[in-house]
Amino acid sequence: MGFDFDRMAPSYDEHRQGKGPYYETLLGLLQAQQANRVLELGAGTGNNTLAIHADYPCALHALEPSRAMLQQARQKSKAICCLQGDAIALPYQADAFDFLYGTYMLHHITALDALMGECYRVLNKGSVAFVTVSEDFIQNHPMNAWFPSFAKVDLARFQPIDEVCATMEQAGFGSVQFKHTYSPPRAIDESYVNKVANKFITTYALLPEAEFKAGVAQLKEDVATPGKIKTTIVREATLVWGYKSAK
Ligand SMILES: C[S@@+](CC[C@H](N)C(=O)[O-])C[C@H]1O[C@@H](n2cnc3c(N)ncnc32)[C@H](O)[C@@H]1O
Secondary structure, three states: OOOOHHHHHHHHHHHOOOOOOOHHHHHHHHHHHOOOEEEEEOOOOOHHHHHHHHHOOOEEEEEEOOHHHHHHHHHHOOOOEEEEOOOOOOOOOOOOEEEEEEEOOHHHOOOHHHHHHHHHHHEEEEEEEEEEOOHHHHHOOHHHHOOOOHHHHHHOOOOOHHHHHHHHHHHOOEEEEEEEEEOOOEEOOHHHHHHHHOOOOOHHHHOOHHHHHHHHHHHHHHHHOOOOOOOEEOOEEEEEEEEEOOO
């Protein structure tokens, strides 16, 4: 299903920020490779683009199909080269970059092989890295207790980590590996419920509306009952990366 990111763009940053638990590992990869020409795929409103540029000054490009999401990114910085486009038909020449990355955009891609092929084409030598989530994380997510279709919805669209690795290898990347990263536990409290009620991740937009409304109502009631919710949320993000070597 396609999402209307143009419509979501104005309020996207109210509930989503960059620099998730994967961030230090991603930054470490960039630093280790001393990459100069860097491209972010599916950059959205540029939350990670801006963070990376501040922590690792480089020739940073941001590709994003949604005009309105990209507009938000453009307004934040003139130092980043923003371009509207699709990651499975990259509007760049071969060997144009030393490092490619994308955060939480893989599950919007149906042709993973085409994406990896394009990444391989536009990389000179260097690394490609994607942030996504694992099947285990989806299956064990605490919100399954309030939204019975939560796992079903996300398992249908997030590619298994093994599949991401295999597709990277088929495209020609070597030393493909992944790392699960974790944020500190946070309480399921009013501010978390507010994010859920605002559908801060697209999962909630894909739930049947009646299930979504009932889940939010129950969650609000449980949060308001002292001692009712004993579980916390530990955000997990999986970074998958591989290398293209010199020709
Ligand atoms: C969940 S948002 C993540 C945005 C940003 N990377 C972040 O972490 O905040 C998913 C993004 O992927 C983008 N996207 C969807 N399909 C894409 C495609 N074919 N090529 C590039 N980006 C795509 C969407 O427009 C959206 O901005």
